[in-house]
Amino acid sequence: MDEEKQPMDEDGRDAIIISKVDIMKLADVYMLMKTDMIKIEKEIERSVKADHPILKEASLHLLQAGGKRIRPIFVMLSGKFGDYNIDRLKHIAAALELIHMASLVHDDVIDDAELRRGKKTIKAKWDNRTAMFTGDYIFAKAVEQASFFKDKDIHTVLSKSMAEICVGEIEQIRDQYNWDQHLKTYLRRIKRKTASLIAISCQLGALAADASRQDQLRLFRYGYNVGMSYQIIDDILDFTGTEEELGKPAGGDLLQGNVTLPVLYAMCEDESLKHEIHQFLSTNEREQQDITSVLDRVKSSGGIEYAHSLSKRYLQKAYDALEMLPDIPAKKSLHQIAKYIGGRNY
Amino acid sequence: MDEEKQPMDEDGRDAIIISKVDIMKLADVYMLMKTDMIKIEKEIERSVKADHPILKEASLHLLQAGGKRIRPIFVMLSGKFGDYNIDRLKHIAAALELIHMASLVHDDVIDDAELRRGKKTIKAKWDNRTAMFTGDYIFAKAVEQASFFKDKDIHTVLSKSMAEICVGEIEQIRDQYNWDQHLKTYLRRIKRKTASLIAISCQLGALAADASRQDQLRLFRYGYNVGMSYQIIDDILDFTGTEEELGKPAGGDLLQGNVTLPVLYAMCEDESLKHEIHQFLSTNEREQQDITSVLDRVKSSGGIEYAHSLSKRYLQKAYDALEMLPDIPAKKSLHQIAKYIGGRNY
Numbered sequence: 001m002d003e004e005k006q007p008m009d010e011d012g013r014d015a016i017i018i019s020k021v022d023i024m025k026l027a028d029v030y031m032l033m034k035t036d037m038i039k040i041e042k043e044i045e046r047s048v049k050a051d052h053p054i055l056k057e058a059s060l061h062l063l064q065a066g067g068k069r070i071r072p073i074f075v076m077l078s079g080k081f082g083d084y085n086i087d088r089l090k091h092i093a094a095a096l097e098l099i100h101m102a103s104l105v106h107d108d109v110i111d112d113a114e115l116r117r118g119k120k121t122i123k124a125k126w127d128n129r130t131a132m133f134t135g136d137y138i139f140a141k142a143v144e145q146a147s148f149f150k151d152k153d154i155h156t157v158l159s160k161s162m163a164e165i166c167v168g169e170i171e172q173i174r175d176q177y178n179w180d181q182h183l184k185t186y187l188r189r190i191k192r193k194t195a196s197l198i199a200i201s202c203q204l205g206a207l208a209a210d211a212s213r214q215d216q217l218r219l220f221r222y223g224y225n226v227g228m229s230y231q232i233i234d235d236i237l238d239f240t241g242t243e244e245e246l247g248k249p250a251g252g253d254l255l256q257g258n259v260t261l262p263v264l265y266a267m268c269e270d271e272s273l274k275h276e277i278h279q280f281l282s283t284n285e286r287e288q289q290d291i292t293s294v295l296d297r298v299k300s301s302g303g304i305e306y307a308h309s310l311s312k313r314y315l316q317k318a319y320d321a322l323e324m325l326p327d328i329p330a331k332k333s334l335h336q337i338a339k340y341i342g343g344r345n346y
Numbered sequence: 347m348d349e350e351k352q353p354m355d356e357d358g359r360d361a362i363i364i365s366k367v368d369i370m371k372l373a374d375v376y377m378l379m380k381t382d383m384i385k386i387e388k389e390i391e392r393s394v395k396a397d398h399p400i401l402k403e404a405s406l407h408l409l410q411a412g413g414k415r416i417r418p419i420f421v422m423l424s425g426k427f428g429d430y431n432i433d434r435l436k437h438i439a440a441a442l443e444l445i446h447m448a449s450l451v452h453d454d455v456i457d458d459a460e461l462r463r464g465k466k467t468i469k470a471k472w473d474n475r476t477a478m479f480t481g482d483y484i485f486a487k488a489v490e491q492a493s494f495f496k497d498k499d500i501h502t503v504l505s506k507s508m509a510e511i512c513v514g515e516i517e518q519i520r521d522q523y524n525w526d527q528h529l530k531t532y533l534r535r536i537k538r539k540t541a542s543l544i545a546i547s548c549q550l551g552a553l554a555a556d557a558s559r560q561d562q563l564r565l566f567r568y569g570y571n572v573g574m575s576y577q578i579i580d581d582i583l584d585f586t587g588t589e590e591e592l593g594k595p596a597g598g599d600l601l602q603g604n605v606t607l608p609v610l611y612a613m614c615e616d617e618s619l620k621h622e623i624h625q626f627l628s629t630n631e632r633e634q635q636d637i638t639s640v641l642d643r644v645k646s647s648g649g650i651e652y653a654h655s656l657s658k659r660y661l662q663k664a665y666d667a668l669e670m671l672p673d674i675p676a677k678k679s680l681h682q683i684a685k686y687i688g689g690r691n692y
Contacts, residue, residue: 052516054516106479109478128455129515133516134516136482136485136512140505140506140508141505143489143501143508146505147502147504152493155492155501156490159490159492162486163486165482165486170400171398
């Protein structure tokens with residue numbers, strides 16, 4: 001715990017140490033947020049407590065899995081720029097976290113339509129369909145949270161963000177295994193997949209607290225750029241992280257045909273890499289050494305460095321967006337979070 | 347067309363003819379609703395018009411597929427019991443129809459997790475996942491429609507109904523292939539699967555038109571009972587309908603392990619039927635004659651007659667709920683719709 005509590009210095013060394021621990025715990029560093037975070041956690045738990053055993057089990061399992069709860073943190077901190085009222089904000093925070101959770105559940109739904117045989121087993125019916133409807137249920141619970149508000153803007157922003165996430169998901173499916181996509185295709189995808197919801201967390205936190213329109217916009221811009229930086233780092237870590245750090249083997253994105261920034265850059269630098277990846281993915285018997293060789297080629301291509309530099313550019317834009325905001329403690333906290341997100345090495 | 351336009355007499359003979367044609371066309375019989383129905387249709391179309399080609403294609407395909415648009419009709423007719431304003435009501439109608447459409451899309455998502463092999467093909471990734479996220483997208487668009495309203499009750503009712511549909515879907519999965527379930531399990535399932543959304547269509551139509559609380563409740567009760575009757579008839583038709591009438595072979599529910607009222611009754615009457623169904627479903631090579639023999643045993647068990655009598659009881663409750671409502675033309679229309687729903691033979 002001490003390790004987490006120690007103050008962070010400028011060179012970001014501790015940022016690396018702290019970024020080891022869950023950002024949910026990092027939130028505890030801001031003592032003022034701890035109590036309110038628990039309120040939000042309770043609200044989320046109350047919300048998904050279904051009468052139905054399967055749903056209850058699935059939902060609580062998700063909750064216990066934890067997660068960074070980064071969206072609630074952004075909601076709370078942004079709320080500080082207006083009339084901060086946790087009993088209002090917790091519904092925004094819960095709604096956004098539930099939308100995020102629902103999209104995670106649906107991400108786990110895999111598709112094997114082509115491999116289908118005539119007959120479906122009962123067991124088979126459980127997994128995917130149950131996951132899908134559990135996701136739908138959590139989606140509905142997010143909407144229920146939003147129903148706390150009369151403010152039309154809040155509903156509009158929330159529903160638009162839900163729709164955008166779906167478009168992002170569809171794009172991700174379409175872009176999978178497409179090794180000829182452009183940088184802007186990747187950027188638009190991570191915007192819809194990650195940055196939008198973080199931007200909206202900041203915007204709605206401010207909106208629900210009646211912060212000025214101008215500050216709402218600044219916080220939106222901050223969130224968008226932090227989100228972009230965050231996802232780019234995530235995509236880097238899938239190449240550079242160890243299995244222990246990632247909790248899964250490196251190269252997962254590649255194996256799923258998710259074309260991320262480092263490999264995009266690497267393929268531009270080295271046409272033959274595209275061929276090797278294609279070869280690798282089209283064989284059923286994959287050798288660990290094959291993926292390792294692909295990962296090494298990406299790492300040595302300069303793609304990681306390029307991705308880092310792009311991430312830093314977004315981070316700088318996030319700092320710039322903060323500049324014009326009033327100097328309250330929350331501003332410093334948002335600056336710190338951005339620093340960690342940009343600085344985390346794993 | 348003449349066949350569809352001819353007036354309906356009391357013995358319900360024409361009801362049978364008219365119930366052949368899409369109920370959306372039946373709505374045209376109520377001339378006053380035709381113009382407003384088009385407004386709703388336009389609103390739904392505008393709402394799902396995505397920038398994204400796949401989503402646009404999938405959504406418009408759904409729209410062109412038509413569908414009965416029975417929920418919008420209930421919204422409009424119920425709105426007549428208050429300050430009828432189509433420009434308000436169309437958003438309720440669109441929201442409910444979109445929720446219905448989304449749940450249809452998700453119903454089509456099949457699960458083959460158990461049959462999965464290590465490698466996923468690009469093609470495979472398309473079908474199910476695309477369907478799922480298209481459904482999510484349409485869900486989000488339904489929420490967007492709801493964001494037109496400041497009334498907290500509307501949001502609460504809508505979100506609760508979305509959640510209930512999901513619980514219903516999960517229950518359906520759980521209850522599949524369970525040949526020992528009770529009647530009340532079946533009834534609770536069709537309530538969540540069908541009756542709730544129809545009840546809410548009536549309730550919200552009245553609510554959005556500021557009808558009296560009492561009339562809202564009556565319309566809710568009407569919708570619930572009509573919905574129950576509607577689903578029971580649907581489940582009957584899956585046994586009694588011809589392939590031409592159903593657009594698919596009879597016995598589809600049985601093949602999917604969906605335990606409906608006629609078969610529930612039949613199994614109570616004849617224990618050995620349960621064994622035959624189990625045998626039939628557990629073999630990969632199914633003979634058409636096998637399913638025919640099962641269907642015949644269900645038909646000769648009296649299960650169809652029992653289901654019809656239960657459907658009629660719900661229908662009567664729907665009529666009773668209408669009784670207390672003020673005598674306006676919409677009341678007669680609701681009565682007629684109930685009559686058709688209960689009377690349709692296919």
